[in-house]
Amino acid sequence: MASQKTLMITGASKGFGLEITKAALAAGDKVIATVRSGAAELVTALGHPDTLAVVTMDxxxxxxxKAAVAEALGKFGQIDVLINNAGYGLLAGVEEASDVEVRKQYDTNVFGLLNVTRAVLPAMRQRRSGHIINISSLFGYDAIIGWGIYGSTKFAVEGISKGLAQEVAPLGIHVTALAPGLFSTDFLGKASYQESANKIADYDETVGQVRHVPEQFHGQQPGDPVKLAQVVIQIAHTAQPPLHLPVGTDAVEMLKNNAAKMLEESARWQEVSFSTDHRK
Incomplete structure (x- = not known):
């Protein structure tokens, strides 16, 4: 890379987070990798004692x-790029998901992302430089049966990213919402996503038909996570990065198809929509 950067990557123990960490280290960047557990094991596995710090952080x-960010700044002096990657999926019908399950999903995927963002931004604002990359999902472009709650957290990530980008742009800080399609990580593995404890028979023909798809599809996803990691590093070193970036053919198609559906429906109901304006 043309210049070395310091990246903070959440959820770095597996999946995208681990691949992005490996790619950043290979590119010569410094990395603060955060994990909920197993920090020592990850340090041993990755090496790079001078350019890697693994921090335990939920x-x-x-x-x-806040303590983890302070530790990271103490070691490397700055954080150029924050990659908000930590998250998990919840497979459930909207009615099936309990309040506890939904709040836990949002606590990690949305409120957790905000916790890290708020902790990192003061140092970026002080330096008038930085880049926040929020890992969204193709499920943040359109709703999928059984993944409505999870998808709603990614819709939130898209909206937060768009609003934040406008607020921090005058301060020299960029924001990217990077939305992967389906990649051959362990996201669809039984140990990585959760199912609602409640199952409602009336949804057997909808949500019920989706329950076995992750197990059947796991390992057959079209996307290569190693290639996605290279895209993230490329974006991290781009002077004018995109605000929204679907990654993978399926993510691009999801975005296009949903936009077309929404525009078509809006056009059919345009007369009704316009009828509510005050007449001049």
Whole structure:
């Protein structure tokens, strides 16, 4: 890379987070990798003692997040790029998901992302430089049966990213919402996503038909996570990065198809929509 950067990557123990960490280290960047557990094991596995710091951090624990960011700044002096990657999926019908399950999903995927972002931004604002990359999803472009709650957290990530980008642009800080399609990580593995404890028979023909798809599809996803990691590093070193970036053919198609559906429906109901304006 043309210049070395310091990246902070959440959820770095597996999946995208681990691949992005490996790619950044290979590119000559410094990395603060955060994990909920197993920090020593990851240090041993990755090496790079001079350019890697592995920090134990649960994104849902705001005090722990602040301490981890302070530790990272103490070691490397700055954070050029924050990659908000930590998250997990919840497979459930909207009615089936309990309040506890939904709040836990949002605590990690949305409020956890905000905890880390708030902790990192003061140093970026002081330097008038930085880049926040929020890992969204193709499920943040359109709703999928059984993944409505999870998708809603990614819709939130898209909206937060868009609003934040406008607020921090005058301060020299960029924001990217990077939305992967389906990649051959362990996201669809039984140990990585959760299912609601409640199952409602009336949804057997909809949500019920989706319950076995992750197990059947796991390992057959079209995307290569190693290639995605290279895209993230490329974006991290781009002077004018995109605000929204679907990654993978399926993510691009999801975005296009949903936009077309929404525009078509809006056009059919345009007369009704316009009828509510005050007449001049």
């Amino acid at each position: 994104v849902t624990n705001e005090a722990q997040v």
